[in-house]
Amino acid sequence: MIGIRYGQFNLQDPQRGIWVTSTDVYSSPESSIQADTLTQADGALVVQQRYRSKNYSIEGVIRRATVPQLEQAIDEFKMAMAVRNQAFDIDYAGGVRRYLSYANTVTISRNAHGTSARFVVSFLCPDGVGWxxxxxxxxxxTGITASGATSPIHVGGTYKAQPTISVTINTITGGTDRVITISNGTTLRxxxxxxxxxxxxxxxxxxxxMTVFVNNVAVDFTGQFPQWEAGPxxxxxLDGFVARDVTLQVAYTRRWL
Incomplete structure (x- = not known):
């Protein structure tokens, strides 16, 4: 049975009498496409594509030995779902996918004298992707000693990477009023x-x-923040120094549609 949690609340624990029977969290977010009509021609050209926030839901069962225990469990469940801005974690492909989420609607159905209840919870994931x-x-x-260098990378996941890039200057000659540029080698952004x-x-x-710091102090910059699509x-x-020995490294969190 796959693990599922919302914040600190375990949603997949049959021994405690709660488990999820189905979820559509695996669905991709809706894509918003802007297409402009071609001039003096048929059809249109897609000029922009963006993903919307994602709505998904879970269905499951709460079961206890007695009616009072069930009613207490239902209250505890609703309290846990009422906590906003929590991580919805679900086991996937040998790891965990995390969706920052809000519980929109909590529906509980039960018999008046039964000791089990079914629940349906609808969630909103604002950024629409799993992390x-x-x-x-x-x-x-990676050490760099030339004024320009391009390194191959491979972005994992199924959604674009917006990484943290670090450049450490080990030694330098001619660094006064000079420029360092970091860019996507494909798009040049x-x-x-x-x-x-x-x-x-x-x-x-x-x-x-969307921040730029030198020695932990915010600095002015020009250009656009680079990002990379999934894949190679x-x-x-690039710099304008006379000579240099710098170290470039890049970290990111894989994201999934």
Whole structure:
């Protein structure tokens, strides 16, 4: 039996008298597609595709030895479902998929004198995708000594990666008023930071939170935060230094439609 939890509440525990019989959490979120009509031609061109938030539900059973115990269990269940913004964790493919969720509707049905009840809970997952519980390395620490370098990467999961990128300057020559650029090697979308660089500086770009820090201090930047579609791709580094020894590493959390 697969494990299912909502926050700290175990939804899949037959020994305690509660289990889930079905769920449609495996469904992909609805896709919103914008298509513009072609000029002086038939048909249209898709110019944008976005995923909406996802609604899903679970169905299951609560069972106890006596009616008072069942009624107490129902109250405990409803209290657990009332906690907002919780992780809905479900076993999948040898790991755990996590959906940040809100319980929209909790429906309980039971016989007046029975000791079991059926439940149906509808959830809203605002971002529409499942996450791995732990982050993964998209690029292991990689030394760079040239002004430009492109490293192959492979994005796991089935949804785009918005990683955290770290550049550590080990040694440097000619770092005054120079630019470091990190970009998607395929789309060329990236972030540039211009400043006086010295050995020991650490540049951190968080494409998910859309922040850029140097030595834990927010800095000005230009460009667009890079992101990568699932599958093979590359990440590019570029600087204007005379000489350098830097370390580039990238971490992300796999996400799933």
């Amino acid at each position: 791995d519980v732990n982050s993964s390395a998209l690029l292991e620490p 990236g972030i540039s930071v211009q400043r006086d660089w010295v050995a020991g500086d650490i540049l951190e770009i968080d494409s998910l939170k 791709s590359s990440i590019s580094y």
